[in-house]
Amino acid sequence: MKIGIFYRTDYFKAAEVVYSALKDEFEISFFKDSSENFQPESNVSVVLSVGGDGTVLRTLKKVQCPVLGIKAGRLGFFSGYLLNEIDKLVKDLKSWNFIEDKRWVLRIESEGLNYFAINDAVLLKNVEQKIVDFLVEMKDGTFYYHADGLVVSTPTGSSAYALALGGPIMLPNVEAFEITPIAPQFLATRSLVIPSSEKIRISANEPVNLVLDGDILFRTNEIFVKKCTRNIVLLRPKTYDFSTSIKEKIGYGKLILGNGNQV
Amino acid sequence: MKIGIFYRTDYFKAAEVVYSALKDEFEISFFKDSSENFQPESNVSVVLSVGGDGTVLRTLKKVQCPVLGIKAGRLGFFSGYLLNEIDKLVKDLKSWNFIEDKRWVLRIESEGLNYFAINDAVLLKNVEQKIVDFLVEMKDGTFYYHADGLVVSTPTGSSAYALALGGPIMLPNVEAFEITPIAPQFLATRSLVIPSSEKIRISANEPVNLVLDGDILFRTNEIFVKKCTRNIVLLRPKTYDFSTSIKEKIGYGKLILGNGNQV
Numbered sequence: 043m044k045i046g047i048f049y050r051t052d053y054f055k056a057a058e059v060v061y062s063a064l065k066d067e068f069e070i071s072f073f074k075d076s077s078e079n080f081q082p083e084s085n086v087s088v089v090l091s092v093g094g095d096g097t098v099l100r101t102l103k104k105v106q107c108p109v110l111g112i113k114a115g116r117l118g119f120f121s122g123y124l125l126n127e128i129d130k131l132v133k134d135l136k137s138w139n140f141i142e143d144k145r146w147v148l149r150i151e152s153e154g155l156n157y158f159a160i161n162d163a164v165l166l167k168n169v170e171q172k173i174v175d176f177l178v179e180m181k182d183g184t185f186y187y188h189a190d191g192l193v194v195s196t197p198t199g200s201s202a203y204a205l206a207l208g209g210p211i212m213l214p215n216v217e218a219f220e221i222t223p224i225a226p227q228f229l230a231t232r233s234l235v236i237p238s239s240e241k242i243r244i245s246a247n248e249p250v251n252l253v254l255d256g257d258i259l260f261r262t263n264e265i266f267v268k269k270c271t272r273n274i275v276l277l278r279p280k281t282y283d284f285s286t287s288i289k290e291k292i293g294y295g296k297l298i299l300g301n302g303n304q305v
Numbered sequence: 306m307k308i309g310i311f312y313r314t315d316y317f318k319a320a321e322v323v324y325s326a327l328k329d330e331f332e333i334s335f336f337k338d339s340s341e342n343f344q345p346e347s348n349v350s351v352v353l354s355v356g357g358d359g360t361v362l363r364t365l366k367k368v369q370c371p372v373l374g375i376k377a378g379r380l381g382f383f384s385g386y387l388l389n390e391i392d393k394l395v396k397d398l399k400s401w402n403f404i405e406d407k408r409w410v411l412r413i414e415s416e417g418l419n420y421f422a423i424n425d426a427v428l429l430k431n432v433e434q435k436i437v438d439f440l441v442e443m444k445d446g447t448f449y450y451h452a453d454g455l456v457v458s459t460p461t462g463s464s465a466y467a468l469a470l471g472g473p474i475m476l477p478n479v480e481a482f483e484i485t486p487i488a489p490q491f492l493a494t495r496s497l498v499i500p501s502s503e504k505i506r507i508s509a510n511e512p513v514n515l516v517l518d519g520d521i522l523f524r525t526n527e528i529f530v531k532k533c534t535r536n537i538v539l540l541r542p543k544t545y546d547f548s549t550s551i552k553e554k555i556g557y558g559k560l561i562l563g564n565g566n567q568v
Contacts, residue, residue, distance in 0.1 A: 285446020
């Protein structure tokens with residue numbers, strides 16, 4: 043089994059710990075800083091990503107194989123193992139003892155180019171721009187937003203930027219997009235939940251920034267969004283479940299009170 | 306074609322207008338106050354409901370056939386025609402010129418009894434009760450809420466009570482439940498969006514009121530919710546679409562500014 047390792051620049055020491063633990067047990071295809079312009083070979087079985095969610099996102103965009111996050115960053119919705127669980131990880135890799143957490147992603151077309159996004163596609167005005175008119179069109183109807191920006195997110199992205207904007211928490215296997223406006227006028231602050239079978243066109247009355255999973259691409263006044271035929275796969279320990287993760291990371295749905303209040 | 310008519314008590318005069326317009330053209334199976342304890346015969350093709358959304362909800366619970374709302378109430382998410390469109394309605398009935406707006410509903414089991422709900426199932430404490438501990442359990446995980454109540458809604462119900470509690474707007478064909486807490490502690494104010502394939506158990510640390518589509522049933526500390534195998538069908542004019550309806554009723558996604566701001 044060939045294994046690749048990407049790490050975040052400032053987690054090089056942590057990444058070396060991972061590399062050392064794996065190098066005698068597996069064939070290490072590469073060991074690279076994720077910010078480098080490096081395209082891994084395609085016969086890698088799994089790529090480990092040492093860093094936070096940003097590093098995992100960057101890794102998922104470079105490879106087609108499953109990705110396993112080793113948490114060194116702060117939040118870690120995408121991470122599977124902690125740095126002090128390397129022994130367990132080696133054991134689990136040998137027997138492929140994982141949950142394959144498959145997530146669907148967005149396909150975005152803009153300016154004749156195609157992209158995919160795991161969390162979200164954001165249209166956002168510059169600071170010096172005036173408030174923008176957005177038009178959302180699909181088979182199910184048409185909606186207008188007079189706002190600083192719009193976020194189209196997957197269920198995976200519902201715990202990212204959309205959550206910060208007031209959106210709901212969506213379980214990862216919900217087949218729906220979520221559109222959440224950024225600073226909308228006229229109290230239209232709610233998210234719109236749309237079947238993932240829809241094909242959505244979003245246009246703006248003037249060009250705005252297109253930001254995919256946090257990466258600024260270019261300015262445009264039109265994007266098309268639909269569900270991508272491709273999935274991504276995150277490897278998780280067998281003990282993983284989303285509800286525990288959301289409780290630990292943001293406290294949503296957590297039992298906070300002590301005894302005497304149990305259900 | 307046999308047609309039934311249910312009306313809200315205080316809309317008797319409006320209902321008489323409807324009855325008069327239809328009686329020479331169709332066989333009227335019944336013409337009844339919706340609050341009466343009356344069970345229609347099963348061979349009716351369509352039941353007209355003269356009143357607001359509450360009257361349509363009550364009508365949908367009494368019959369298995371498609372229901373057509375004639376708006377006399379205030380909001381009217383469920384209504385199809387206005388009282389002054391009776392001529393068009395008669396014409397459309399003759400040629401069955403409608404959109405059959407099929408909506409999926411909830412099946413609720415509690416205290417050994419089964420119910421269905423079109424908008425929502427609400428668990429709510431009495432005014433004199435202390436804040437309640439709710440436990441939501443399903444295959445996808447477990448969530449706790451320390452709150453006055455919990456609302457489980459369909460996409461149809463997302464524009465009803467759940468909206469008033471801060472929930473998102475869901476397009477009617479989204480295959481997801483929405484759980485929204487009422488006055489939750491610890492900032493857990495967001496809605497949780499759950500695949501409609503889930504089977505949900507909700508328990509409380511003490512009995513609370515079970516309210517289905519606004520009707521108070523009884524007090525319980527356990528309900529089971531899943532998608533019902535049964536659908537309901539609302540008849541709409543061919544011009545109907547949900548996005549227009551939500552724009553007109555609550556202004557969400559509406560183009561509010563005048564010229565110069567069009568997209």
